[in-house]
Amino acid sequence: MDAARRRTLVQAAAVAAGLAPAAVMAGAALTVGLGANPVETLTHETGEWALRLLLASLAITPLRRLGLTVLAPLRRTFGLLGFAYATAHFLIFLVLDLGLEPGLLIEEVAERPYVTAGFAAFVLLCPLALTSTRGWQRRLGRRWTRLHLLAYPAIVLALLHFLWLVKADLLEPAVYALVGGILLATRIPAARRALAGLRL
Ligand code: HEM
Numbered sequence: 490m491d492a493a494r495r496r497t498l499v500q501a502a503a504v505a506a507g508l509a510p511a512a513v514m515a516g517a518a519l520t521v522g523l524g525a526n527p528v529e530t531l532t533h534e535t536g537e538w539a540l541r542l543l544l545a546s547l548a549i550t551p552l553r554r555l556g557l558t559v560l561a562p563l564r565r566t567f568g569l570l571g572f573a574y575a576t577a578h579f580l581i582f583l584v585l586d587l588g589l590e591p592g593l594l595i596e597e598v599a600e601r602p603y604v605t606a607g608f609a610a611f612v613l614l615c616p617l618a619l620t621s622t623r624g625w626q627r628r629l630g631r632r633w634t635r636l637h638l639l640a641y642p643a644i645v646l647a648l649l650h651f652l653w654l655v656k657a658d659l660l661e662p663a664v665y666a667l668v669g670g671i672l673l674a675t676r677i678p679a680a681r682r683a684l685a686g687l688r689l
Pocket of ligand 1: 534537543575578607609611647
C-alpha cells in the first residue's frame with residue numbers, strides 16, 4: 490500500500506474511533522438511557538473524551554519522532570475532535586445545567602475556580618480550532634506556530650480543571666496530569682525555540 494493511501498486509512502480509522510464515544514452516548518440516550526442523572530453523565534463523558542483526545546493530539550509529535558510518521562496528520566485530527574467534545578461539554582453545561590443564562594455562566598466562571606480553569610482552556614482552544622486549516626497555516630506562517638503554542642497552556646488548564654473539580658478520589662485526574670506532564674515536558678525544547686523567535 491502506498492504512503493498516501495496508508496495515511497488516508499489511518500486518518501479515517503482515527504476519525505471513526507474519535508466519533509465512536511459520541512455514537513455510543515447517542516445510542517445509550519435513545520435506548521437504555523444515561524442513568525439517574527443524564528446531564529451529569531453527558532458532562533462527565535464529553536469532558537473526559539475532550540481531555541483524552543487533546544492528550545492524544547499532544548502525543549503525536551513524540552510518537553512521530555519515534556518513527557511513527559504515518560501518525561503525523563492525526564495531531565490536527567485528534568485536536569479538532571478534542572475541541573468538538575469540549576464544545577459539546579461546554580454547551581451541555583450552558584444549556585442543560587444553566588438554562589442558557591449568560592448571567593449564570595459569568596457567576597459560575599467568577600465563583601468556581603474549576604469552571605474558571607475549564608472556561609479559560611476552552612477560550613484558548615477556540616482560535617486554534619478556527620485557524621487549524623492549511624489555508625490559515627499558510628497565511629499566518631511562523632505566527633501560526635506561535636499561536637498554536639496556546640495548546641500547551643490550554644491543556645494545563647484542562648488538567649487543573651479536572652484536578653480542581655474532583656472532591657474525593659484524586660487518582661484519575663492525577664493519572665491524566667502525570668501523562669499530560671510527561672507529554673508537555675517533551676514539547677519544552679520546541680516551545681522554547683518558537684518563543685525565542687518571538688523575542689527577535
Ligand atoms: C478544554 C476544555 C475542557 C476539558 C478538557 C474539560 C474536561 C473535563 C473533565 C475531564 C471533567 C471530569 C469528568 C469526570 O468527572 O469524569 C469535567 C467536568 C466538568 N466540566 Fe469540564 N472541561 C473543559 C471545559 C469546561 C468548560 C468550558 C466548562 C463550563 C464553563 C466545564 C464545566 C464542567 C463541569 C460543570 C463539570 C462537572 C463537574 C462536577 O461533576 O462536579 N468544563 N470537565
